[in-house]
Amino acid sequence: MSSNLPVLLFLVPFVMGVSMPLITAKRRSWCPNITLGTVGVMLVLSIANLRIVLAEGPIDYAFGGWAAPIGIAWLNDSIAALVILTICVVSLISLIFGRLVLTTELNKSVPYYTLILIMVSGLVGIIFAADLFNLFVFLEVTALAGYALVGAAGGKGLVYAFRYLLLGSFGASLYLLGLGHLYVATGTLNMADLAIRLPELMTSTAVASGLIYIFLGLSIKMALIPLHSWLPDAYANAPSSVTPLLASTVTKVALVAWVRIEYSLIAPGVEVSHVPVLVLLEELGVLAALIGGALALIQTDLKRMFAYGGISHIGLILIGVSLGNATGFAGGMFYLVNDAVMQAALFIIAGGVLHYHGARTLEDLRGVGRQSPWLTGALIVTAVAMVGLPPTGGFFGKWNIILGALEAQHYLAVFAIVASTLLTLAYFLKIFSCWFHQPQFAESEPLQVSGALRISLGAISISIIALGLMSDSIFQFLLESATSGGA
């Protein structure tokens, strides 16, 4: 039983998602509760999985008893277990929040809940996959569910979902092309096997172009600047109930997929025709962190501002994992977990503001602070974490990335992190100045918010602070898995 946890984690949401139309054929109103229950079961399983991995070390899971190079393998290590636990927590909280803002039409829609469960199962698959082709299939499962969810509410969202689909599928084609190149050069698709065969072949143009295609494909999926153009529009127009889930998981998980490939295939200091690969990636991260932060600052729409904030954080994480030392790597991965939680918090707040105050732009936000103490509290906690002040997890992540950059003597990276922190501070000041502004209309009573919003806001704020308080132990085991060489 315990050795089959990775497969159970995938199968539980997948089977429930596919059989949802059958189970709820007569009783449409069961859908939300079944979805919540399924994600709850996943949460329990993922906690058990994390405990086992921490006690016993990384576990290779071979399907059907066929070992790695011949059969399909999944790798269940501490990074995978931690990211999956994060995904379960944020999806549970997003689902609780989603019930509040869901239109009645979507609330009774079976496909909507099926798509959410299938997307979550795809995310689990991406994180466990230790095989490039398996990764491709799960990327597409997640992405297809994602396109449909962005367009679920109809209206403007449809057009942006279509654009997301065009770019995302093009990215997947590039990934498949790169995978083909690597297969031609090495004759294997298993990551551990590739890691053995690739170092001698690094001079081959087929390997280099294969890795470039894979990186380009995945950077469309993770919305790395300059390939980010689909993200702000898609997230600003998707239904409020799914944006917390989409924003916190889809791009981060594509980044985790790249981190796995990068960490097992590209050794620190590797150069392809005199270009140091990791430094190049780090520079791309620097660009993304700075441009993303600057673009966030000039937005007037709250959701778009948060979306650009997420884009700049993708850059920060890419800097951390590309520094080539364990401190930076563990810092980057820790920041990734934090960022997933913070993005969920930001979009829950944006959705709550839209639902209760009808506010989309900064102008509309005036006076919200006086009416909604719950939203204000959660916004303050999240802002502290986004800017990166102790005791939240955001601080410890950024701090360790900076320590890693100093260790590698990459001062440009240090500058980028500090500058993007200042940009984050600037756009939160912009939000706060509207938030606490004198209300447009006469002073009104504090708004009564529903229990679902209180639970989700409270839970997400507690998770942000808990990540900060537990940062030491989480960071230690990330550091251990980074130094032991297990990707």
Added chain:
Amino acid sequence: MGELLETLLQRPNFIVFVILFLWGIYIMAAHPNLVKKLIGLYIVQTSVIFFLVAFSAKEGATVPILLTDTAAVDTLNYANPLPHALTVTAIVVQIATLGVSLALVSAIYRKFGSLDEDEILEQLNEQ
């Protein structure tokens, strides 16, 4: 230049792949009609599948099924089954993508009454 041309001409499969791939990208970028953009995407995906099939072709090889388990296996006589398995899976993914995208396109058409991207953007800006 002559050498490059010679190596290129020895690989007609890859020339076809490059042409299809770039053609698909051009259609995706240049045509304002949403269905034509989809056709461009479909050509790009198909070209990548063509690439997978092209490199796994082997002259004089047969299906990878062993007739006896006593004789020594000469791998040169058998085609590599893995790229074909990948191809079939990739085609399935492609079909699923096509299904979702056509559903989105028809929903867009019902909502905006047009398939032309410029007209749709105009309507979006008016709202």
